Amino acid sequence: MKIKYQVLNVKCQGCAKILKSALKDEFGEIEVDLELNPRVITVDMNSSQESKLRLELKKIGYPISDESLTKIEKVTTTAKSFVSCAIGRI
Secondary structure, eight states, X not given: OEEEEEESSOOSHXXXXXXXXXXXXXXXXXXXXXXXXXXXXXEESOGGGHHHHHHHHHHTTOOBTTOOOOHHHHHHHHHHHHHHHHHHHO
């Protein structure tokens, strides 16, 4: 089933490239809509996989918008997303 999530810190095609490559093995093809803000990703998965998706997104710096993040988590996910973005542009 295709499920859409609003994801934070996604700014460009570099970010989208990282999201797609980091999640592909576990979740298959990921669609990233860069026209909306916050950005929307579409994942074809079972709803039972949501907690794993949330964890993976947070690890690479792109949490789902409804996540309750501490101040430290906000700073670290933002920093991780900047690094991921830079790597994705290469």
